[in-house]
Amino acid sequence: MTGVRIVTDSASDLPQDVVDRFGIAVVPLTIRFGDEEFVDREELSAEQFYARMETSDALPATAAPSPGKFAAAFRRLKDEGADSIVCIDMSEELSATIQSARTAAKEVEGMVDVVVVDSKSITSGLAVQVIEAAKAAADGRTPADIVALCADLASRTRIYGGLDTLENLKKGGRIGGAQAMIGGLLSIKPIVDISTGRVEEAAKLRTRKKEMLWLRDKVFAAGDVEHLALPHGYAPDYDEYIALFADRYGPGDFTTSIIGATIGAHGGPRIVGASWIVPKDANE
Numbered sequence: 001m002t003g004v005r006i007v008t009d010s011a012s013d014l015p016q017d018v019v020d021r022f023g024i025a026v027v028p029l030t031i032r033f034g035d036e037e038f039v040d041r042e043e044l045s046a047e048q049f050y051a052r053m054e055t056s057d058a059l060p061a062t063a064a065p066s067p068g069k070f071a072a073a074f075r076r077l078k079d080e081g082a083d084s085i086v087c088i089d090m091s092e093e094l095s096a097t098i099q100s101a102r103t104a105a106k107e108v109e110g111m112v113d114v115v116v117v118d119s120k121s122i123t124s125g126l127a128v129q130v131i132e133a134a135k136a137a138a139d140g141r142t143p144a145d146i147v148a149l150c151a152d153l154a155s156r157t158r159i160y161g162g163l164d165t166l167e168n169l170k171k172g173g174r175i176g177g178a179q180a181m182i183g184g185l186l187s188i189k190p191i192v193d194i195s196t197g198r199v200e201e202a203a204k205l206r207t208r209k210k211e212m213l214w215l216r217d218k219v220f221a222a223g224d225v226e227h228l229a230l231p232h233g234y235a236p237d238y239d240e241y242i243a244l245f246a247d248r249y250g251p252g253d254f255t256t257s258i259i260g261a262t263i264g265a266h267g268g269p270r271i272v273g274a275s276w277i278v279p280k281d282a283n284e
Contacts, residue, residue, distance in 0.1 A: 120197030
């Protein structure tokens with residue numbers, strides 16, 4: 001496969017069929033439970049991760065891929081005929097992953113051109129950029145075109161997560177602007193805003209139902225949006241959540257996706273989320 005190839009990391013939560021269809025290379029992070037380590041997606045599926053998190057005494061942690069893992073992916077794509085590579089990674093504010101990718105890009109300098117892009121997003125927000133970049137690459141667009149496309153999408157991405165607990169975020173050090181939420185840790189259902197690429201407080205609700213309604217109302221207030229996604233971390237009440245959108249959105253109007261171990265390790269169990277792209281002509 002010649003031309004421009006796309007690389008991302010496992011925080012993109014791309015379904016395997018999408019990865020295969022577009023020839024995307026996914027470089028995985030490592031998930032740790034105490035002394036046990038697993039390679040995300042390869043040694044630990046999302047379903048296995050959430051099951052383990054429910055029974056483990058240790059809260060999970062993540063480790064960024066080594067530069068060597070990115071370099072190996074870049075070399076493989078070069079061997080497959082890639083002329084250049086665009087590597088689109090999770091927000092630099094949340095992980096050292098993109099630093100590893102940049103180091104790897106320097107390692108393969110002179111062998112293949114690699115451009116590393118900060119998506120300023122995670123999970124379904126990152127996935128949109130990666131998929132649209134892969135489509136653009138298939139259409140013969142240049143790396144510069146794809147970088148500009150990602151920057152435009154990043155500026156218009158809105159992504160929120162309804163958490164069942166702040167424990168994982170607190171332990172993982174990713175609390176960011178949501179620090180003030182910790183006081184009511186046990187008595188609230190927190191919603192975080194990752195639209196800028198860092199974790200910010202969005203709302204504190206008293207019940208799970210109010211949390212779900214807040215997310216629904218946020219989507220409805222956004223008007224006609226693009227690429228609406230309603231991801232979740234094997235939330236047992238997910239059907240109840242998506243039913244709240246039925247007045248405006250049918251099953252074909254949004255994508256559902258599983259929030260994998262990389263993000264689930266910090267978001268905790270039973271996450272429900274919403275992400276979308278604000279139309280270019282929207283007035284905000």
